[in-house]
Amino acid sequence: MRGILEERQTRSYLAFILLLAAAMVAAACLLGWRQTDRMRALYFQWEGRVSSGLLGEGVEPAVIARAFAGTEVTAEGERFLLQAGYTEETTPLWLLPDLYEAGVRQVGGQAAVFGGLSLLLLMGTLLFLGRRQRLYERAAEVMGEYAGGNFSRHLPRNERGTLFQMFASAEQLATALQARSQARQAEKEMMKETLSDISHQLKTPLSALFMYMEIMEGEPEEPSVVREFSGKALKALERIQELIQTLLKVARLDAGAVAFEKEDWPVGQLAGEAAEQLLDRARKEEKQLLLQGEERSHLVCDRSWMREALSNLIKNALDHTDPGGIIRVRWEESPAMLRIFVEDNGHGIPPEDIHFIFRRFYRSSRSSDREGCGLGLPLAKSVIEGQGGVIQVESRPGRGSRFIISFPGFGTEAASGGQVTKL
Template sequence: MNLFRDKQFKYFSVFILTFVLLIFLSGIGLNAVQKKAVHGLFLSHDNAVVTSFLEQGVSKDVIAKAITSTTNSQEGKALLANIGVTEHTAIRFLPFIAEFQKISESYMLLFGMLLSSLLLVGAFIFLWKREQLYLQAAKVITNFTESDFSCHMPQMNEGTIYRLFASVEQLATILQSKSEASQKAKEFLKSTISDISHQLKTPLAALTMYHEIIADEPDHVQTVMEYSQKTELALKRMDQLIQVMLKITRLDAGSIAFEKESCRISNLIAQAVSELTTRAASEGKEIIVDETPEETLLCDQQWTSEAIGNIVKNALDHTNSGGEIHISWNRSPAMLRILITDNGSGISPEDLHHVFKRFYRSKKSLDMQGIGLGLSLAKAIVEGQGGIISVQSALHEGTVFTLSFLTEP
């Protein structure tokens, strides 16, 4: 029974069994005391009778015969009745029986008080310990309801009550996880809103200024055209910012289900750089896809190509005219890696650990284009599919981004 796994209940059960044994032994002891008392009383009674007979001159043979006789007769019963000794005679009028009753009652009262006291003390200790256990558990549960999970339920013993405590502890762990997740979600939402607000503030201010300039000089066609173009660029930046933030938010919330399929790496790379080759050519840069043996990757082609495209775009942003971006891949028994290497300006050691943070811009690249979300989005996409993204770089020597994916089992 699970009940006997409880240490306190086990001790109390042993106490009850010991108490029952003590009652049994007390009964035996009381019986022995009563026998001894009866024996002594009968000897005293016989001695008194013999002494009385001797004083009256009755012969010793007659006395001995009378004392040892076991015969009952009506004459004897009638004689006892004449002197007031019958079965209806009150015990207080029978000195020897009254004395025996007094002794028996004294011993019974003594044993009863001792056993009762022992039972009460044992029961009180058991119930007090249980009360302390319940109070401790109630205090911990109260802390749980107040989102304080620093304390834990008593779990040092076995038994049904401790299984209940373990279940409550497990429930508290789940509540703590949900509370932490909820808190993180709130902080993430607060941070996201703050980031979006901060990032939209500049283009919105610019739009307001452009609108005022156009409104003030409606007859200057050149001015209107110039600031209309700037307005269009600001709107595109805002749209790009909002779209990327929505993607990152959906990825962080786990609301995007990646549709994985077997994709050829060459097709994946081609899709990723299709819109960037023109820009690279116009800036005097070159995107080189190395001649690597064809491989396949189980991934969501649309999202993965976007992640690769964002990294290539970042490489273009930090590579001077005449620079090169190399894309290659290799397979090991457990991993397939896609490497994007550039010979650009590189990343300083103090910035290397922050490149995947949202809106992070190095002090050395504040004048470069971009909104600071491309690498964050790439990281969210890769990790959302169970991959790993890492970066190695040295200032003025270039950068290598590595996308690692587990191969199919």
């Protein structure tokens, strides 16, 4: 009931009904008062006629006065009326013309008043129902557009009441459907872009592989040629394998199919294992890998996935550092968190690229001469965030980059410095 009374249209209609009911009561009282006044006048006229008739017949005035003052109906009086032919059932109304005329006027007046009020009630009800019908038609039209995927219009709102609460709930549902529709469209676009990028990434090594195989097939008797291009073919296959494996890992992370098996691990061990995988490459490219941090620092994480994330960050640093460069992995603790830094003194990231480096397959135009599929950094970000961490990047072009991994809640007491290990 409270919800109904909160609706403005319903309140207006109920107020109209109450006013109409009050008007009917007032009209009934007025008509009753007028009828009583008219009956008093008719009774006075009737007494005058009877008095005149009795006086004309020689009846004493005192007798007439006593007769009018009487309040009892005697048996003699009833027998007299019966003998004269007057009863309640048989007395014709036309014998009392004044009373008949007053009755006709009274019925006509009541019919006019209550007929007018009833017509007003009918018009008010039709107006109320018409407004409701337009409201329902508008809501049905908007909901039909929602069903067709058009969310530009809105249901009636900014009102109170059960009906408008239902409209608000439907609006929330439409908003959720719109968000889901946009998400699906974004997924389709992302899938389209991903397939295009995968096709582009596979096209180069596959083309090179076919070319190498054709060269070896054309010169099978030249061992040096076979050795050279078989090595190149092997590298192309390794690149294809790396791309496919990385894509599978990213897909598993996106689908939520990875259950991180978290255990307590020393940060130094994690960093050392990640760097060890790239140590040979660093030596060949004449670059230094340094580890720095407190031995007591520990992190609860999935060892395999965390090693993968750190390895990708170190590999990215190697990709963008010239011979003689230094890649440093260090970690430090504060009372609030543990932070791991992967730093280099390489080329740095151009300002126009720094906001896109965690996007899949994104590669700067300045890195076109370097191998890579653009999945290492997005994979590292997914792994770190999947375990409750946050990754950020700072960079100055020409002076190097620094990736900062933060794990809130793993810090102990503040620590700085620590042992530096050169790999």
